[in-house]
Amino acid sequence: MSHSVEQHFIKQPVTKQSAPEHSAHSDPAERRQHQRYLAHFEARVTNLATGQSAVGNVVDFSQAGICVVGPMQLLTEDPANFKVQLEIADSVLIGHAVYSHPEGGYFRSGIAVEQVWLSGTEQGLNLQVVLLEAMPATPGVLAADAYLG
Secondary structure, eight states: OSSOTTGGGEEEEOOOSSSSSTTTSSOOGGOOOOOOOEEEEEEEETTTTTTTTTEEEEEEESSEEEEEESSSSOSSSSSSGGGOOOOOOEEEEEEEEEEEEETTTTTEEEEEEEEEEEEHHHHHHHHHHHHHHTTTTTTTTTTOOOOOO
């Protein structure tokens, strides 16, 4: 993954959608509770229950998590399959899929991030800048929390 994380993070918030918060017909992706930040870089997503993985594109971040568009559907009928790992640059994020909707030949998936392990490299530090902006309370985002090395 050759692109700098910080270079592909747009620090302008995505406009919140106007769908009613509890509308039965609105898409969960449109019921925004948190400010979204646009992004454009690759991440390898791995289903921790099955070991299946694929490369997708991170399209936005929020306090609640990360949205990835890729070839793999992350939600199945088995709740154990919801746990996922994201490899972004040379860092690792662990979370669980909260939605996964077909979009063209791909799936738009929301991942609630539970833990972050940042590398001590320039790419890891760039990712930290992004995560501090979007999800500062997530364990591992602060420098003292967790580093891969």
